[in-house]
Amino acid sequence: MMTDANRKSPRALIIGGSMAGLFSALLLRKLGWQVDVFERSSVPFSSRGAGIATHPELVTVLQSVGVDPGDALGVPIIGRCVFDSDGSLAGTFDLPQVMTSWGRLFRLLRVGLPDENYHVGVPFARLVQDHKSVTAIFTDGQSERADLLIAADGISSTVRGQLLPHIVPRYAGYVAWRGMASESDMSSVTLDALGERMGFCLPPGEHCLTYPVAGPNEELTPGARRRNFVWYRAAMSETEQAALMTNTDGERQTVSVPPREVSGDAIAVMRKDAREVLSPQVVELVDSIAEPFLQAIVDLECPQVVFGRVAILGDAAFVARPHTGMGVTKAGEDALALANALARTANIDAALSAWQQQCLAYGQRMVRRGRKLGDMVNADRIDPQGDAFGRARGVERAVMMETAVPG
Numbered sequence: 309m310m311t312d313a314n315r316k317s318p319r320a321l322i323i324g325g326s327m328a329g330l331f332s333a334l335l336l337r338k339l340g341w342q343v344d345v346f347e348r349s350s351v352p353f354s355s356r357g358a359g360i361a362t363h364p365e366l367v368t369v370l371q372s373v374g375v376d377p378g379d380a381l382g383v384p385i386i387g388r389c390v391f392d393s394d395g396s397l398a399g400t401f402d403l404p405q406v407m408t409s410w411g412r413l414f415r416l417l418r419v420g421l422p423d424e425n426y427h428v429g430v431p432f433a434r435l436v437q438d439h440k441s442v443t444a445i446f447t448d449g450q451s452e453r454a455d456l457l458i459a460a461d462g463i464s465s466t467v468r469g470q471l472l473p474h475i476v477p478r479y480a481g482y483v484a485w486r487g488m489a490s491e492s493d494m495s496s497v498t499l500d501a502l503g504e505r506m507g508f509c510l511p512p513g514e515h516c517l518t519y520p521v522a523g524p525n526e527e528l529t530p531g532a533r534r535r536n537f538v539w540y541r542a543a544m545s546e547t548e549q550a551a552l553m554t555n556t557d558g559e560r561q562t563v564s565v566p567p568r569e570v571s572g573d574a575i576a577v578m579r580k581d582a583r584e585v586l587s588p589q590v591v592e593l594v595d596s597i598a599e600p601f602l603q604a605i606v607d608l609e610c611p612q613v614v615f616g617r618v619a620i621l622g623d624a625a626f627v628a629r630p631h632t633g634m635g636v637t638k639a640g641e642d643a644l645a646l647a648n649a650l651a652r653t654a655n656i657d658a659a660l661s662a663w664q665q666q667c668l669a670y671g672q673r674m675v676r677r678g679r680k681l682g683d684m685v686n687a688d689r690i691d692p693q694g695d696a697f698g699r700a701r702g703v704e705r706a707v708m709m710e711t712a713v714p715g
């Protein structure tokens with residue numbers, strides 16, 4: 309690892325090598341900073357299969373780090389639709405959008421950072437700081453010193469755990485079943501019906517959606533792509549939560565249960581319920597997902613994101629419910645705002661202070677919007693009285709219009 313002897317340009321340590329970490333690293337390098345990313349995981353990231361809705365704001369951030377994916381960002385869709393449980397079309401809404409995947413974005417960003425500055429299998433443990441530098445100490449006992457530490461270590465952030473130990477994700481009363489299905493495993497009748505849209509299935513008490521994304525090797529040709537699947541389901545009681553969030557080793561998880569670790573019994577119940585309530589097209593899709601995984605839906609808000617020479621951003625700072633579809637875009641915009649603040653002044657402390665106001669306001673707005681959308685999709689199960697927003701507009705239309713669009 310690098311020492312800090314004889315350095316001229318400022319140095320940043322970035323904890324977490326996913327979206328917020330890579331955006332931060334690339335943007336600070338463009339400003340002439342020395343940057344090193346420290347990622348806990350040593351498992352290849354391409355295995356993190358998840359679909360991501362894109363927005364013009366995300367393209368702007370990508371362009372600012374020198375990535376201009378053009379047509380190759382993902383699969384263009386023409387809009388949204390809702391299926392009734394019998395498979396008929398209940399409604400459509402035109403809204404062109406490009407659907408990408410976590411793996412695709414990761415590869416586009418990772419290629420911009422030299423291997424010697426991206427360290428894997430290096431879990432951050434704790435930090436110490438004085439008035440003008442910060443030292444990260446890793447679980448193997450090694451340490452690194454720099455002018456700035458960026459906490460991009462996600463929803464269960466170790467950095468946040470040290471600085472704001474009382475701030476933890478708050479469970480929202482429901483989970484998301486997630487997974488990817490290969491279009492090659494699905495019938496042409498079903499693929500035609502699903503079409504080039506984000507398709508919803510909204511029978512009473514249920515909320516699921518699916519959309520096409522590139523295949524495992526970036527294939528964009530229909531039939532060779534995958535379909536991202538998310539099914540939000542209430543799990544209010546302790547018994548329900550335990551049945552879902554206890555992994556195959558018997559360990560209770562708080563935030564997510566990854567593919568291959570979800571209990572076989574829970575998967576069997578989910579598949580049986582799918583047959584009873586979802587449209588036949590979506591049932592076929594669910595059946596072809598080999599390794600579904602689970603995510604608890606949470607809200608997370610930090611009251612402060614700057615601590616001396618430490619900046620917390622991305623999911624480590626704020627987590628809005630995924631109906632917003634804005635997590636990656638927000639990670640990029642947090643990083644861009646920080647880089648812009650640092651570009652405006654050589655005074656790092658002044659830049660951090662200015663950035664903090666912006667980051668807090670944006671994060672709070674996103675979390676509020678996520679709650680509002682969550683109330684809407686949960687109208688008839690979690691809070692039967694509380695859905696003024698959804699019911700006034702018709703839940704189906706509101707879901708089609710409001711899901712995964714910038715608020």
Ligand SMILES: Cc1cc2nc3c(=O)[nH]c(=O)nc-3n(C[C@H](O)[C@H](O)[C@H](O)COP(=O)(O)OP(=O)(O)OC[C@H]3O[C@@H](n4cnc5c(N)ncnc54)[C@H](O)[C@@H]3O)c2cc1C
Nearest residue numbers: 324326327328348360361432461462622623630633635636
């Ligand atoms: C159901 C669902 C659907 C979603 N859909 C969308 C969507 O359509 N569009 C969208 O934009 N977003 C979506 N999101 C949100 C998006 O996935 C996240 O907002 C985004 O990944 C956040 O990026 P991040 O870099 O802040 O955190 P993460 O991606 O969580 O990365 C944190 C990184 O830090 C590493 N790390 C953790 N601890 C340590 C440590 N101690 N030391 C070193 N490294 C560490 C982790 O291994 C990880 O690589 C969705 C989320 C869910 C749950």
